[in-house]
Amino acid sequence: MRGILMLFLVLLTALTAGAQHQQTFTRADSLRGTIGRERAWWDVKSYDLHVKPNISDSSLEGHNVITYKVLKVDSIMQIDLQEPLEIDSITQDKQSLIYKREGNAIFVTMVAKKQVKGKDKKITIFYHGKPRVAVNPPWDGGLIWRKDNQGRPWVATACQGLGASVWWPNKDHQSDEPNNMTISITTPPDLVDVSNGRLKKKAMDHDGNIVWTWYVSNPINNYDVVMNIGHYAEFKDVYSGEGGKLDLDYWVLDYNVDTAKTQFEVVKPMMKCFEAWFGKYPFYKDSYKLVESPHLGMEHQSAVAYGNKFKMGYKGIDLSGSGWGLKWDFIIVHESGHEWFGNNITTKDIADMWVHESFTNYSETLFTECEYGPEAAFQYITGIRKNIKNDAPIIGAYGVNNEGSGDMYYKGANMIHTIRQIVNNDYVFKEILRGLNKTFWHQTVTTRQVEEYFNEKTKMNFNKVFEQYLTHTSIPTLEYHIEGSQLKFRWVTDVENFNMPVKVTLTDGGYRFIYPGRNWQSTGITLSDPKNFKVDPNFYVNVKEI
Numbered sequence: 001m002r003g004i005l006m007l008f009l010v011l012l013t014a015l016t017a018g019a020q021h022q023q024t025f026t027r028a029d030s031l032r033g034t035i036g037r038e039r040a041w042w043d044v045k046s047y048d049l050h051v052k053p054n055i056s057d058s059s060l061e062g063h064n065v066i067t068y069k070v071l072k073v074d075s076i077m078q079i080d081l082q083e084p085l086e087i088d089s090i091t092q093d094k095q096s097l098i099y100k101r102e103g104n105a106i107f108v109t110m111v112a113k114k115q116v117k118g119k120d121k122k123i124t125i126f127y128h129g130k131p132r133v134a135v136n137p138p139w140d141g142g143l144i145w146r147k148d149n150q151g152r153p154w155v156a157t158a159c160q161g162l163g164a165s166v167w168w169p170n171k172d173h174q175s176d177e178p179n180n181m182t183i184s185i186t187t188p189p190d191l192v193d194v195s196n197g198r199l200k201k202k203a204m205d206h207d208g209n210i211v212w213t214w215y216v217s218n219p220i221n222n223y224d225v226v227m228n229i230g231h232y233a234e235f236k237d238v239y240s241g242e243g244g245k246l247d248l249d250y251w252v253l254d255y256n257v258d259t260a261k262t263q264f265e266v267v268k269p270m271m272k273c274f275e276a277w278f279g280k281y282p283f284y285k286d287s288y289k290l291v292e293s294p295h296l297g298m299e300h301q302s303a304v305a306y307g308n309k310f311k312m313g314y315k316g317i318d319l320s321g322s323g324w325g326l327k328w329d330f331i332i333v334h335e336s337g338h339e340w341f342g343n344n345i346t347t348k349d350i351a352d353m354w355v356h357e358s359f360t361n362y363s364e365t366l367f368t369e370c371e372y373g374p375e376a377a378f379q380y381i382t383g384i385r386k387n388i389k390n391d392a393p394i395i396g397a398y399g400v401n402n403e404g405s406g407d408m409y410y411k412g413a414n415m416i417h418t419i420r421q422i423v424n425n426d427y428v429f430k431e432i433l434r435g436l437n438k439t440f441w442h443q444t445v446t447t448r449q450v451e452e453y454f455n456e457k458t459k460m461n462f463n464k465v466f467e468q469y470l471t472h473t474s475i476p477t478l479e480y481h482i483e484g485s486q487l488k489f490r491w492v493t494d495v496e497n498f499n500m501p502v503k504v505t506l507t508d509g510g511y512r513f514i515y516p517g518r519n520w521q522s523t524g525i526t527l528s529d530p531k532n533f534k535v536d537p538n539f540y541v542n543v544k545e546i
Helices: 002-016 027-033 254-278 330-337 354-372 374-387 410-423 426-439 447-458 463-471
Strands: 042-054 059-070 076-080 086-092 098-102 105-109 120-129 142-147 153-158 180-187 192-194 198-204 210-216 228-230 232-241 244-253 288-292 304-306 345-347 443-445 477-483 486-492 502-507 510-514 521-524 542-545
Touching: 027 105, 076 120, 086 098, 086 105, 180 192, 192 210, 228 288, 232 254, 232 288, 244 254, 254 288, 254 330, 254 354, 254 426, 304 330, 330 354, 345 354, 354 374, 354 410, 354 447, 374 410, 410 426, 410 463, 426 447, 447 463, 486 502
Parallel strands: 042 180, 244 288, 288 304, 345 443, 477 542
Antiparallel strands: 042 059, 059 120, 076 105, 086 120, 098 105, 142 153, 153 228, 180 210, 192 228, 198 210, 232 244, 477 486, 486 521, 502 510
């Protein structure tokens, strides 16, 4: 019966996605992306993860203690651990539990009478094996086994999208974050591990290895959990911010310390800018760390992965083509912006990843504005439009661990910039961004919640704007025609009754709002030359003269 229900859910998800999504989803996709019965009855409270990598053969072994709250009594629990990793045993209350495997999902038979509603329980999963090796991290992730420039071991994890269960057993769904977490990584005595949160203990085990124990005191999404193993050296700084003194810890390979001290000077002005726009840095208790990584970068909470090779821009390239993108280090700014959008505010379903990426991509524009002014920000945000593909909807299919189009970056940022123009009040717009981070502090959210927050705080209705930009490939087209002193105009869109206001030149004195709908409307203009008519380029729309 459960199998039939799961198949129905997969088909329903595909149908509700409409013609936008032509992928065929499987039961495995649904097991990964849905909160089914085997996940719904329990809530993760904390993880206590212990991992010992074996660098010589790219394997690892370990165990994870999951503390959970019983929301409803049930007897089957789904734990996620991706093949080819293998379960050794699963225990609760010193008793071995029976389990069966279906691909990457492990179904554990619990003792039902011990699952008391409202009570906290623990389960321990022991495992080992050779985890998937990352093909093209961080996009095609997994375990990264590399050598540094001196031929020494350099190991890291990067698993967004793929899932944390690629290297440790957990409830691998973004909607359920632990309240806190302990991460213990065992390394050879000459190597260092840097993980999330603060280092609580460094101890030698009976084999002469070092166990690095890190504690995360805030909720954390699973894909942010990280181990970085290498010949690291640390240097420190302090930022005085909205939450008081914030420890800045920088971990780089020992031969890069001097270079990093110069490159990382951007962190303090970046923090000042982001706190002004987004509110207090969300993880003062866990500090802020930049950790040099063997891949380009990732927003690992309080341990931001940095692999931009100490270059300005994106690997030395300006993604906007405006010149401003070479004034700062893209990876530091972008990945740190995720501390607010992605880590503080996390989407329940990966289909809504635009909330992470669109706002964070826009943080690059806001930082440019903070440092170089509004005109520089305008050139940057309009410059990145050349990277938009309009190939697929930004929102993916729900319930099947499906991301939408990569347009969630550049197109999503330009949607937010367009909304900023409509709000037409930067004080209000800033309060919205700060309010989002305060209202949804350390929470998981949906697209609908974000939309409703914008509507509530602006007293406007942006539903159709979000719908057009997020669920369709095309962008609004403003069709217009000028007859003498009359401007005729209308929107051509996928969304019915689309009514987004837009600024245009009605006089020689600047931009004014007009309020097009799907039907032709008209208004008077007093331009000295009708050829001077234009739409404010801050709005990401098509313009077509009829």
